[in-house]
Amino acid sequence: MSTTPDKQVTDDAPVAVAPEPGPVSQWLSQQGFEHELLEPDHVGVEQIAVEALFLPVIAAALKSHGFDYLQCQGGYDEGPGERLVCFYHLLAMAEVTEGGADQVREVRLKVFLSRDGQPSVPSLYGLFRGADWQERETFDMFGIQFEGHPHPKRLLMPEDWTGWPLRKDYVQPDFYEMQDAY
Structure with a gap:
């Protein structure tokens, strides 16, 4: 029997x-x-899935x-018809800056959402102000x-833009001006 980090292989099946x-x-x-x-990421950061609520x-x-520090918040699409993922990468910075630790502790929280309807997550803006633009x-x-974000509006795309450009099922308009014409 051979062993790999994420699977044990026997003579019959993995x-x-x-x-x-x-x-x-x-x-x-x-x-x-x-x-x-969840499995740790490629550099060993612990990943944990939580319910949006x-x-x-x-x-x-x-x-x-x-x-105490939200390093990064973002999202990604698992593929057409699959889930959307919202993630939060948290660090324990005060431990390092105050000299109490040699290495930064870190963890990534992930919320898996259905793309059907209107996917939503409670905002962490009240807890981490850095979540605002992210x-x-x-x-x-x-x-x-x-939900609960104080400025829930588009940041990169025009306010009247239709669709969500980084979803993998997004169909790009032929011309940006055409979308404004309607």
């Missing part, structure tokens, strides 16, 4: 092995927060646990609404 919970997942479990453990509570708990850009490119 068997998927669940990822081991990292320190953030273990802490969330101890605190009673439900979440789904619980995102603000879990993010607030993580902030109180030292994750959430607006994610709305502008993917059409994910951020």
Whole structure:
């Protein structure tokens, strides 16, 4: 039997092995927060899936646990007909800047959304002011609404633009001017 990091292969068929919970997942479990453990990313950053409804509570708990900096918020499309993903990359910066740690702790929260209807996530603007333009850009490119955001309008595209340009099922108009003509 041979073993790879994400699968165990037997003589019959490969068997998927669940990822081991990292320190953030273990802490969330101890605190009673439900979440789904995802595979770490390509550089080993712990990734955790949370339900949209619980995102603000879990993010607030993580902030109180030292994750005081929202490094990046964004979105991506898994493919035509697939889910949209909203992610938040959090860092524990104060530990490093105050000399209490040699390495930055980091975690990425992911919210998986159906593209049907109007996908929405509660805004983290009240918790991390840096989410302002990042959430607006994610709305502008993917059409994910951020409930409670103080300025929910397009950031990159004109206000009258139709569609969400970074969705993989987006059909680009032949000419930008044609869209304004209607």
